[in-house]
Each structure stands twice: as C-alpha cells, then as structure tokens.
Amino acid sequence: MAVVESAPPRGEYAVELAGITKRFPGVVANSDISLQVRRGEVHALCGENGAGKSTLMKILYGMQQPDEGTISVDGEVVHFRSPADAIKAGIGMVHQHFMLADNLTVTENVLLGAEALYGMGAAARVRIAQLAATVGLQVAPDLLVERLGVADRQRVEILKVLYRGARTVILDEPTAVLVPQEVDELFATLRSMRDDGFTFVFISHKLDEVLSIADRVTVIRRGTCVGSADPRTVTSRELAEMMVGSELPSPETRESTVTDRVVLRVTGLTLEAEGGGRPVLDGVDLVVRAGEVLGIAGVEGNGQTELVETIMGMRRASAGTVELAGTDITRAHTLQRREAGIGYVPEDRTRHGLLATQPLWVNRILGHQSRKPVASGGPLGVLDRAAARRDTERIVREFDVRTPGVDVPAAALSGGNQQKLVVGRELSGNPVLLIAAHPTRGVDVGAQAGIWDVLRRARADGLAVLLVSADLDELIGLSDTIKVMLRGRLVADADPATVTPEELGAAMTGADAGGSAGAPGVEPGPTNTGKEPA
Numbered sequence: 260m261a262v263v264e265s266a267p268p269r270g271e272y273a274v275e276l277a278g279i280t281k282r283f284p285g286v287v288a289n290s291d292i293s294l295q296v297r298r299g300e301v302h303a304l305c306g307e308n309g310a311g312k313s314t315l316m317k318i319l320y321g322m323q324q325p326d327e328g329t330i331s332v333d334g335e336v337v338h339f340r341s342p343a344d345a346i347k348a349g350i351g352m353v354h355q356h357f358m359l360a361d362n363l364t365v366t367e368n369v370l371l372g373a374e375a376l377y378g379m380g381a382a383a384r385v386r387i388a389q390l391a392a393t394v395g396l397q398v399a400p401d402l403l404v405e406r407l408g409v410a411d412r413q414r415v416e417i418l419k420v421l422y423r424g425a426r427t428v429i430l431d432e433p434t435a436v437l438v439p440q441e442v443d444e445l446f447a448t449l450r451s452m453r454d455d456g457f458t459f460v461f462i463s464h465k466l467d468e469v470l471s472i473a474d475r476v477t478v479i480r481r482g483t484c485v486g487s488a489d490p491r492t493v494t495s496r497e498l499a500e501m502m503v504g505s506e507l508p509s510p511e512t513r514e515s516t517v518t519d520r521v522v523l524r525v526t527g528l529t530l531e532a533e534g535g536g537r538p539v540l541d542g543v544d545l546v547v548r549a550g551e552v553l554g555i556a557g558v559e560g561n562g563q564t565e566l567v568e569t570i571m572g573m574r575r576a577s578a579g580t581v582e583l584a585g586t587d588i589t590r591a592h593t594l595q596r597r598e599a600g601i602g603y604v605p606e607d608r609t610r611h612g613l614l615a616t617q618p619l620w621v622n623r624i625l626g627h628q629s630r631k632p633v634a635s636g637g638p639l640g641v642l643d644r645a646a647a648r649r650d651t652e653r654i655v656r657e658f659d660v661r662t663p664g665v666d667v668p669a670a671a672l673s674g675g676n677q678q679k680l681v682v683g684r685e686l687s688g689n690p691v692l693l694i695a696a697h698p699t700r701g702v703d704v705g706a707q708a709g710i711w712d713v714l715r716r717a718r719a720d721g722l723a724v725l726l727v728s729a730d731l732d733e734l735i736g737l738s739d740t741i742k743v744m745l746r747g748r749l750v751a752d753a754d755p756a757t758v759t760p761e762e763l764g765a766a767m768t769g770a771d772a773g774g775s776a777g778a779p780g781v782e783p784g785p786t787n788t789g790k791e792p793a
Contacts, residue, residue: 272334273298273427273458274319274350279328281314285663288314289325290482296427298333301449301459303473303490305466306502307703309661309673311482312462316429319460320352321345332427351420352429355701356607357412361405365396365415368404369422376423390421393455395448409559410441414448427458432701434468436559436729438764446472464703466495478502503705510711510736516550517739521585522692522723523547523570528579530565530747539565541747542579545725547692552714552724554738554755556731558767562747563727564606567696570725571603572596584691597626602685606696606727608674612681615670619662620644620651622669623684630688654683659709675706682710686717693717696727711737731760743781745769753781 276294280287289311296302306312317323319330321339329336332348339345342352359368369387370379377383387400396414398407404415413433420428434442449459449472463469469476469490476488478501485501523546530540540562547553557563568574570581572593580589583599591599603626605611613622624633624647633647651665658679662672669677678698685693695714699707714737718724728734734741734755741753743766751766758781766781 271298272296273332274460275329275331275334276315276319277329277331279315279318279325279330281311281318281323281325287482289318292328292479292482292484294477294484296458296460297475298458299453299456300474301453301461301472303461303463303469303476304479305463305469305476305498306479307673307675307705309676310479310502310703312479313431315479316352316431316460316462319345320350320429346420346423346425349424349426350429351423351425351427353413353416353420353431353433355432355435357416359404359412359415362403364401364403365398365407365418366400368415369419373419373423386422387418390418393421393452394418395444395451409436410444413437413445417448426456427460429460429462431462432464433461434463434465435700438558438729438767439731439760440764440768442468464701464707466498466704469498470495499704502703510733515739516719516721518549518551518721520549521546522549522583523725524580524582525570526580526582528566528569528581529577530562530569530574531577537746538577539747540569540576543747543749545742545749547723547725549691549721549723550718551740552718552726552738554734554741555725555727555744556734556741556753556763556767557727557744559729561744561767563744564696565747566744567606567694567725567727570694571601594626594629598629600689600691602688602690602693604678604681604685604693604695604698606700608677608681613669613677616668618668619655619660619665619672619680620648622680623647623651623654623665623687625684627684627688650687654680654687658683658713675702678702679706679709682713686713686722690722692723692725694725694727697729698726699728699730699733707733731763735760735763743767751781751783 272295274296276292279289279292281289292315304312314323318325321342321344330339331337337348366387370383377386384400394414394417396411396418398411404412417428433445437445453459461473473490476490476498478485478498480502488498525543525545528540528543529538532539543566545553555563565574569576572591576589580587582588583601588596588599609615624642627633628642632650633643635641635643648665654660655662655665660676660679660683662676682698699710714724726734726738735758738755741755742749743751743753745767753763753766762781
C-alpha cells in the first residue's frame with residue numbers, strides 16, 4: 260500500500276469549517292455550520308436533499324465562496340477562489356456522476372488537465388501505477404474507460420484526485436450504483452487508505468452503509484448542523500430521526516395486487532450493438548401485469564438502460580415485439596407510446612427528465628404536450644399555460660414538492676424535489692404502465708419514502724410498473740417479481756420474499772453461474788427463445 264506523501268501535519272484536524280453561512284435569493288442554504296474532520300478518518304455527512312450538504316461541499320471544494328465563516332486545512336485558514344485552489348491545498352472531490360471521458364484510456368483520463376505535474380512519460384506512468392495500487396485498480400492503464408465497470412470507473416475517479424495531490428477526498432454518494440460486493444470492495448479500499456493517513460468526507464443517504472464505514476457522522480437539516488453521532492452507538496432509525504424527524508422508511512410491500520391482465524408483453528427483443536459484436540439486448544422476453552411491479556436487477560452496463568429506452572421507442576429494436584395492453588407498438592415513436600399510456604421516469608432526470616432552466620410548469624408539459632390538461636388534445640393541440648400552471652400546483656401539493664412556487668426553474672429545486680416532480684408528472688394522465696429507472700437514486704430518506712408510497716399506491720390501483728434499480732433493498736422491497744439481467748439477457752428469476760441482496764448481487768455479477776438454482780429465492784431464468792415467458 261502506498262504511503263501518503265504530504266507535509267508534516269499541523270493540528271488535529273485535516274479540515275475545519277467554522278461558522279459557514281451561504282445565502283441565495285430567498286433561501287439560506289447554510290447557516291452558521293461548523294464541521295471538524297480529523298486527519299485519517301472517514302467522516303460521513305448526512306441530510307435530506309436540500310439540507311445544504313452539496314452547498315457546504317462546494318464551498319469546501321472552492322466551487323462557491325461562503326458569505327460568512329472560514330475554512331482551515333491542516334490548521335491554517337485558507338481562501339478558495341476555485342477548485343484549483345482546493346486541489347493545491349490537498350482537497351479532491353469525486354462527484355456522484357462520474358466525470359470521465361469514455362473514449363480515452365485510464366492513463367489519459369488521469370493526466371487530462373494535470374500534464375504539468377509529472378509530465379506525460381515514464382514518471383507519470385510510475386506515479387499512476389503507485390496510486391492504482393493504493394485504490395485497488397487492477398486494470399491495464401491503456402484500457403479505454405468505456406470498457407470499465409462502474410466500480411473500476413469510481414477507482415479511476417479517486418485515482419485522478421490522488422494524482423493531483425489530494426489528501427482529503429470528498430465522496431458524493433459513492434455507492435449509488437454499486438452492488439453489495441462492489442460496496443464491500445470500496446469500503447475495504449477506503450479503510451486501507453484511511454490507515455495510510457488519507458481523510459474522507461463521505462456523503463450518503465444510505466444510513467446502513469454510513470454506519471458501516473464512518474468513524475463519525477454529522478447531520479445537517481435545513482441548512483444547519485443538528486448534531487454529530489458515533490456510528491458505534493447510534494442506530495439507523497436515530498440517524499433518520501435526526502435527518503427528517505421520522506423513522507427510517509422501508510420499501511416493503513406486504514400484499515400482492517397482481518392481476519391476470521397483461522399490460523406489457525416484450526417478446527424476443529433484440530438490439531444489435533453499433534459496429535457489430537455481441538447484441539446489447541439478446542432475445543429478451545418479459546411480461547408485466549396490472550397491479551404488478553416487475554423488477555430488473557443488473558450491474559450497470561448490462562443492457563438495462565437499452566431495454567428501457569427500446570421499450571420507450573428511444574432506440575429502434577433490431578428484432579422482437581413490444582405490445583401494450585394487447586396493441587403492437589413496436590413501430591410506434593416515443594410520443595405515440597406515451598399517448599398510449601406509458602409513463603417514464605428516466606434514470607438521469609437532469610438529462611432526460613427536466614429542462615433545468617425552465618420553470619416547473621413548463622417541465623409539467625414535457626411528454627404530455629398533446630394531451631389534456633396541458634393541451635386541448637390531439638397532435639395539433641394548443642398548449643394551455645393556465646391549465647399547465649394549475650396542474651403543476653396540484654402536483655406540488657399531492658407529491659410534496661417543496662418549492663416557493665411553480666415559476667421557479669427546475670434547477671432551483673433539490674434533487675429529491677426534482678425527482679418528486681418528475682414522478683408526479685409521469686403519474687398524471689392515468690398511465691397503464693410506468694417505467695421507472697432508478698426512481699430514488701441520489702435522493703434522501705424523506706423523498707425516498709414519499710416516492711415508495713406513491714409507487715405502492717399506484718400499484719394497488721392497478722398500475723403495471725417496470726422497475727430498474729441499483730438499490731437492491733428497494734428492488735426486493737417493491738417488486739412482486741425480479742429478473743436478473745446480465746450481458747443483455749435475462750438470466751435468472753428471484754423471489755423477493757426469500758432472496759437476499761447478497762444472493763441477488765451474486766446473480767447480477769454472474770458469480771453464481773451454474774449454481775443459482777441452489778440459492779434461496781434465485782432460479783436460473785428460461786433460455787431466451789422468443790417464446791412467451793411463463
């Protein structure tokens with residue numbers, strides 16, 4: 260394990276924030292927050308979306324400047340005008356959404372923007388190899404990033420900040436897209452690096468993981484620090500109460516509402532890869548019935564995104580059929596599929612679900628521009644702005660979207676409130692099928708509980724739901740049936756009543772190939788023959 264290269268430490272704390280206050284028009288994001296992070300610890304920062312965590316970390320990383328308060332690094336007060344200043348002071352940040360260039364190699368991604376540190380030759384490669392050992396990255400440095408799995412991409416991100424000299428690393432929701440085995444590997448890496456003197460600020464809403472990895476926990480609520488806790492003595496329930504004033508929510512669904520009425524039937528769905536090679540989707544068969552939540556489990560990059568986008572008409576299938584309520588919609592375009600009754604919660608709300616700079620009432624119109632109440636109906640319908648505003652106000656009330664009003668831009672909302680707006684919009688108009696891709700990714704326990712309740716109620720009312728999620732507890736808790744996706748194929752079925760996250764994770768990675776039939780709740784799926792699934 261590599262040894263941390265740093266100046267002799269001064270003082271007990273790697274980072275100290277004292278009296279940090281940050282105001283935006285109409286809101287105080289941070290109010291007199293103080294945070295002390297000891298050198299060589301994993302310090303977790305918890306709080307609801309909109310509580311002020313991101314603003315505080317942007318201040319620490321130099322992306323924003325505080326209106327009041329001071330930042331100290333290794334006992335010395337510093338003033339960061341940009342992330343470059345923070346990096347020079349030994350602070351790095353790994354963002355929730357990776358910032359890697361897929362068409363560049365591991366080495367090129369690490370060197371990009373940091374060419375002056377060790378040059379571009381042998382010295383740089385030696386340093387990268389040293390740090391790769393530190394973070395547990397065991398792939399060839401000349402491998403294209405697009406060929407890496409999610410866990411290795413994250414290691415490359417951590418390697419990047421270490422290469423630039425970071426001794427304190429901010430990790431923003433680092434486990435959001437990892438399966439349990441990958442989480443365990445990440446935590447082993449963090450513990451090893453912590454023992455070598457690295458310091459981590461760990462932002463997460465998964466409280467069981469916080470208790471597993473953190474040495475200390477600080478909780479922020481509504482812009483203020485409400486307390487710190489020792490993970491050895493505090494419980495998840497107590498942390499949740501500190502965060503939101505309520506118990507830790509559970510996604511568990513107790514009573515079956517599955518009917519015999521088939522809403523979605525996918526048969527032999529195939530999507531060829533661009534440029535040839537193994538198909539991205541390989542003869543996928545599935546059925547979703549009214550009142551049923553069908554969960555799709557899989558490590559990212561195994562075809563879940565392509566499955567969702569092909570069913571939505573965003574990609575054109577190479578073969579196979581898609582039927583909605585008995586009608587073949589294989590050749591229908593996306594708007595026609597929406598008009599036929601499909602609601603869609605995309606996996607990335609900022610790219611495919613919202614117009615960040617537009618007000619909430621304009622975002623209400625997206626995907627519904629040909630239907631009432633936001634339009635008079637039909638492909639040539641006239642938009643009704645007053646009706647769109649009224650219905651947005653309804654969504655805000657019914658789905659607890661916390662906003663000053665419907666005229667604020669979507670970007671002004673926290674991630675959780677953005678997601679509740681999207682879910683509320685997609686459940687408007689009485690859809691017969693909801694395709695929900697990672698519906699609670701990156702949202703806090705309060706927003707998560709609200710979205711789970713909405714999905715449970717919609718299921719009880721007869722909605723068919725196709726659920727894709729990297730949160731295995733969510734997938735097991737909400738689903739009536741789970742299918743495991745690996746390399747573009749549905750390879751196993753899991754019973755949510757008996758399967759564990761560990762068993763599901765093993766099936767997702769192919770680790771139990773040939774043996775899943777013996778694992779409780781996991782059975783090998785039928786061969787994709789194009790025939791109707793059982």
